[in-house]
Amino acid sequence: MNKTALNDKEFILVGKVVKPHGIRGEFCIKSFADSPFLFDEIKRIFLREGRRRPQPVTVQSWRMHKGMVLMTVNQVADRNRSEELRGAEVLVRAADLPEVEDDEFYLYQVEGFDVVLEDGAPLGVLKGFIEAPGHDVWVIATPDKKEVLLPAVPEFVLDVDMEGETIVVAPPEGLVDLYENPEPEKKKAAPRRTNKKKPSSK
Numbered sequence: 001m002n003k004t005a006l007n008d009k010e011f012i013l014v015g016k017v018v019k020p021h022g023i024r025g026e027f028c029i030k031s032f033a034d035s036p037f038l039f040d041e042i043k044r045i046f047l048r049e050g051r052r053r054p055q056p057v058t059v060q061s062w063r064m065h066k067g068m069v070l071m072t073v074n075q076v077a078d079r080n081r082s083e084e085l086r087g088a089e090v091l092v093r094a095a096d097l098p099e100v101e102d103d104e105f106y107l108y109q110v111e112g113f114d115v116v117l118e119d120g121a122p123l124g125v126l127k128g129f130i131e132a133p134g135h136d137v138w139v140i141a142t143p144d145k146k147e148v149l150l151p152a153v154p155e156f157v158l159d160v161d162m163e164g165e166t167i168v169v170a171p172p173e174g175l176v177d178l179y180e181n182p183e184p185e186k187k188k189a190a191p192r193r194t195n196k197k198k199p200s201s202k
Helices: 077-083 177-179
Strands: 011-020 025-030 043-046 053-064 067-073 091-095 114-117 122-132 135-141 149-150 158-160 166-169
Touching: 011 043, 011 077, 122 149, 149 177
Parallel strands: 114 166
Antiparallel strands: 011 025, 011 091, 025 067, 043 053, 043 091, 053 067, 114 122, 122 135, 135 149, 158 166
């Protein structure tokens, strides 16, 4: 069970408020969590509007609608307030996250891990994550300050050593070279000069 990257030392970003829904304070959330059923287990979430401090709210109810989470919380009673929440981050405390199985982890726990190839050769450091349809994409920062975008699927991510803080990967053939040695952009041909003059408007 994976989650999004660590937002700071205390909070985990699990979604973002998209827009209000209806007139009774319900609002629409784009969830970044693998499963929205997280909200069944965590009843207190935090909303952060811009650079303000995260404010705790109590989840009253939630439901799925067209791939989004529709939520009501006790502290938001009408559409005007839910309208103000557009773009707000939905956070949970790291300490409140449900326990995972031995072979599972949250993404924030592996951010900063060393990434190596099957033969032990260093590739870089896991820097962040990009949400993509069907799977996450891991952003790996190489020693020469390049970025490798690796689809986080079992065939490419072979092992995650939580104690050793190391991830073993087997990128698709040519993927690393594609990012480390990109083809130079082709120069556009300069327009030809001619001695022809534009006809006079006189």
